[in-house]
């Protein structure tokens with residue numbers, strides 16, 4: 001008997017028919033003799049709609065209240081899922097994150113999990129029930145309701161899989177696995193049958209929507225295999241683990257496994273920053289203290305004792321970050337602070353890059369040939385990222401996919417559900 005954690009994303013539970021389809025699948029998994037824990041996201045665009053409502057009633061929306069509001073989305077799904085399960089003869093019980101003891105730090109809207117107690121999940125499973133847990137949420141060490149950041153239901157699922165010592169964490173979504181690029185942008189993208197954690201970490205870290213970064217980090221640390229697959233076709237998807245399947249060898253890792261895009265960041269530039277020791281610390285320390293995630297940083301060479309610094313932050317943090325940077329700019333005697341939101345990050349990821357020099361140069365050549373201007377560059381041992389204009393994003397993702405020989409033989413053929 002296996003212990004399986006199954007996570008269903010927003011599109012997978014978007015309407016009553018989808019909830020019934022998922023319930024039928026859970027019933028099959030139970031009938032096959034597995035112990036099943038289900039994690040659900042909010043239905044369809046519920047989280048976006050709740051955020052829009054918050055914007056409409058307030059320009060401040062205190063983060064404690066925002067978390068109170070956003071967690072209701074997953075609560076709706078879990079209750080409806082248990083009702084649908086009752087109809088197919090499965091004994092199920094729903095729990096909020098706080099009920100199952102998902103203990104987090106106090107960082108509202110992007111809390112980190114500190115501990116997963118999961119006692120009530122274990123009790124339910126021991127009684128032969130399916131536990132249905134609301135994703136994306138927990139309770140802080142100060143007993144406040146928190147959320148884990150966008151896409152956080154993936155993290156809930158992996159954290160529960162670790163706590164339950166599950167055999168696998170299945171992430172059900174609206175595509176049939178992890179592809180060499182988002183099949184919504186690149187129809188010729190290829191499904192990757194198996195990815196090592198290191199590669200999936202870079203893909204998620206580069207901003208791919210398909211799996212939350214924290215979930216991958218958790219799974220890697222605890223060695224829980226993840227299976228990303230479709231709740232529409234139920235076919236075999238992509239396995240993420242460090243276990244090699246038969247016939248697989250790390251000797252010939254593909255140089256590039258995928259092209260990743262991320263349109264969720266903005267760029268901030270400060271001009272005429274005095275070029276002296278301590279200035280970067282003065283700038284980035286307050287951003288770190290405010291828990292703002294700075295991604296790429298570019299500093300120009302100094303000219304006449306001053307320089308320009310540009311960096312990216314999540315779009316959702318831009319307002320907060322700009323306020324802080326404006327204050328710091330005044331203190332250190334820098335000139336103006338500007339921001340740009342119509343940018344996108346495009347990355348090439350591949351474990352084989354370590355031993356193949358020249359990938360970055362080749363990537364820049366493809367950008368040049370496609371008349372795409374590069375605003376920023378960053379690299380790791382297995383990733384090269386460029387920031388480009390948002391309007392160039394889709395075109396350059398497709399061009400890179402083709403140029404690096406990633407196009408498959410056939411176009412993506414499963415239905416691509418529209419996100420309502």
Ligand code: ADP
Nearest residue numbers: 009010011173177178179181182184208209210
């Ligand atoms: P869910 O609501 O199920 O969590 P997400 O929107 O978070 O779904 O993630 C699934 C989406 O990720 C897909 O619909 C697809 O458009 C997008 N995506 C981006 N990059 C990839 C990729 N490399 N492979 C597969 N899907 C990707």
Ligand code: ASP
Nearest residue numbers: 041047136150151152153
């Ligand atoms: N509902 C949350 C979101 O839309 C969490 C999730 O779906 O993973 O980000």
Ligand code: MG
Nearest residue numbers: 009151209210
């Ligand atoms: Mg998701």
